[in-house]
Amino acid sequence: MTTKKFMYVNRRAPYGTIYAWEALEVVLIGAAFEQDVSMAFVDDGVFQLLKGQDTSGIDMKNFSPTYSALGDYEVTKIYVEKESLEERGLTLDDLQHLVWEDEDEDWAEKDSIRLVSRAELAEVFAGQDVMFNF
Amino acid sequence: MPIEVDGKVLETDEEGYLANINDWVPGVADVMSKEDDLELTDEHWDIINFLREYYEEYQIAPAVRVLTKAVGKKLGKDKGNSKYLYGLFPYGPGKQACRYAGLPKPTGCV
Numbered sequence: 001m002t003t004k005k006f007m008y009v010n011r012r013a014p015y016g017t018i019y020a021w022e023a024l025e026v027v028l029i030g031a032a033f034e035q036d037v038s039m040a041f042v043d044d045g046v047f048q049l050l051k052g053q054d055t056s057g058i059d060m061k062n063f064s065p066t067y068s069a070l071g072d073y074e075v076t077k078i079y080v081e082k083e084s085l086e087e088r089g090l091t092l093d094d095l096q097h098l099v100w101e102d103e104d105e106d107w108a109e110k111d112s113i114r115l116v117s118r119a120e121l122a123e124v125f126a127g128q129d130v131m132f133n134f
Numbered sequence: 135m136p137i138e139v140d141g142k143v144l145e146t147d148e149e150g151y152l153a154n155i156n157d158w159v160p161g162v163a164d165v166m167s168k169e170d171d172l173e174l175t176d177e178h179w180d181i182i183n184f185l186r187e188y189y190e191e192y193q194i195a196p197a198v199r200v201l202t203k204a205v206g207k208k209l210g211k212d213k214g215n216s217k218y219l220y221g222l223f224p225y226g227p228g229k230q231a232c233r234y235a236g237l238p239k240p241t242g243c244v
Contacts (some may be wrong), residue, residue, distance in 0.1 A: 028241045032197055061193065069192040072200045107207065 004129040005036045010045035011134065014064070015055060020048045021063050023134035028066075031073040038077040038128070039070070040121060045134075046084045049095040049113075064096065071100030071112060078112045081121050150187070151233050155189075156178050158236030166234050174223060178222055178231075185235040195237040198228035 008027050014020040031037060041049055047120070055062040070078065078098060085091060098112040116124065125131065135150070136143045139161040145153035150166070152158060163182055167174050176181075184205060186195055196204065198216070206214015213219075219227035228240040 008162070025241060028194065028197070032199065063193055065191060065193045069194060069200075072196065072204060101207075103203075 002015045003034070003036050005031065005127065006038070006124060006130045006132070007128040007130045008039045009125075009134065010036070010039065010041050010048055011043045013044040013047040014053070015060055019134045020045075020058060023132070024063065024066055026074060026132065026134075027070070028073055031075055034074075035042050036113050037075050037077060038124070039075060040079040040081070040124070042084045042121070044084075044088075046088060046090060046095070048077075048082060049080065049098070051094060052088075054083040067096060067098060070098065074100070076110070076112050077101040077114065079116050079121055079124060081118055082115055085115075137162070137169075149233075151238055152196065152236045155236050155238070158186075161233035170230070172224075174234075175222075178234075179189060180213075181227065181231050182235045183204065184208060185231055185237055189209055189235070189237050195202070195232045195235075196228070197240050198226065201228055201231075201240075212243040231241050 010020060010021045010023050027037065027039060032108055048064070050064070053062055070076075080092070080095065085094075092113070092115055095113065099109040100112050101107040101109055104131040136145050138144075139159060142157075144157045144162065147153055152162065157224070163174060163179075167178075172178075183193065185201070188201075188204065198219075201214055202214055202219060204214075205219065219231075223230040232240055234240070
């Protein structure tokens with residue numbers, strides 16, 4: 001089986017709808033098929049990666065810790081759109097620090113999040129084989 | 135089918151996983167393993183406790199591939215392989231150990 005480039009695009013805030021959690025589950029399940037997986041967070045989707053989420057007031061499971069498991073599932077390319085952050089008054093420091101561990105380099109921790117401009121992200125999208133929008 | 139642990143009746147789903155993760159007590163693993171005719175050793179408990187810690191941190195039950203790698207890192211390479219893990223949990227380390235640990239069926243388990 002040839003490896004394809006899969007891109008999962010997240011555009012919605014978490015919890016208001018089921019899209020964010022469903023997308024995360026699809027990514028984790030899809031990771032079993034050993035494809036070249038990337039994720040992108042644009043528009044309100046950047047809110048999914050915010051630090052310090054607390055869902056105790058809305059009676060929903062806080063699934064934000066699960067993003068830290070993506071590295072274990074070999075999902076190591078997480079694109080965040082710069083303009084989307086700026087439009088919402090956010091910076092990279094407001095987001096969780098997501099890393100993956102490189103087994104070949106004695107489990108060295110490497111950053112998963114790549115901050116890219118809208119134009120750069122368009123190029124990344126153009127290079128994909130399969131796109132999923134959530 | 136509900137199971138009885140320490141005098142309490144606990145709900146499970148159709149595949150035998152605990153309906154409510156907060157119901158878990160170590161006795162759950164004892165009762166479930168007895169039904170499978172499996173005697174739990176310290177080695178089994180290492181994996182069950184590892185899974186509970188993993189869930190606590192990431193809020194998911196890891197796929198078996200991820201579990202294998204993570205066990206190798208935490209408990210040593212001699213334990214981080216499917217031969218060792220299937221030796222302990224013949225019905226599949228992901229499914230069986232997660233069930234004993236009170237977790238849902240692993241995410242990414244097909």
